[in-house]
Amino acid sequence: MSSIFGLVTKQLKTHPALIPLFVFIGGGVTMSATYLARLALKNPDVSWDRKNNPEPWNKLEHNQQYKLFSVSTDYSKLKKDRPDF
Structure with a gap:
């Protein structure tokens, strides 16, 4: 080499x-x-540990930013619009 x-x-x-x-x-x-x-x-869609956390997308907070770049959305001001699992 x-x-x-x-x-x-x-x-x-x-x-x-x-x-x-x-x-x-x-x-x-x-x-x-x-x-x-x-x-x-x-990325919340990727699950490396299926035994302890099989669905990591359900543990996201409603104001947690997981995208690399957001043009017009301020995640800190979002209201909760989904149920708890």
Whole structure:
């Protein structure tokens, strides 16, 4: 595996115009992996522990924000509009 990194380093030294390509692709891969990890850990639709919490979506509070970005909804001012389970 180190020979691959040596080859990439050699190519970047001879073609420095490829450096921004590697930076942006590396940043995109990092952001994608971070978003997928957030979805896997924070999304109420994902249940990792079915024995202790089989339905995690029922334990959400009515004013809890689970979306990454909300354009026009202020979750702290929402009124409870659903029954308790």
